[in-house]
Amino acid sequence: MIQPVFLFIEQGRALEASDAVIALARHLNGIARLAPALRFVPKPLRDAAYGLIARNRYRIFGKSKTCIAPTAEQRDRFVL
Incomplete structure (x- = not known):
């Protein structure tokens, strides 16, 4: 079975798993910023x-x- 992968691209680097979560959290508000x-x-x-x-x-x-259906602005942020 193929495992889904969570990728977050920041400054041209593709990050996955916990590295991706940590990088993404820097852009969020609230407790996630920790x-x-x-x-x-x-x-x-x-x-x-x-x-x-x-x-x-x-x-x-x-x-x-x-x-959730993304708006046109949000859709541009997804890689298909």
Whole structure:
């Protein structure tokens, strides 16, 4: 089975898994802005925690019956 990959591209670099989450969190507000402090945790541990959360995301965060349709401005930010 092919595992989905979360990629975040910042300054021309493609980041994945916990590195992507940490980079993305720098652009968010609220408590998420604390996530960059996790970069001091060893990468194998961060990636293991990321994998655990990713595999259980619906149990942790719930599942919506509908998807948000991005606006034209937001659509330009996606790679298809």
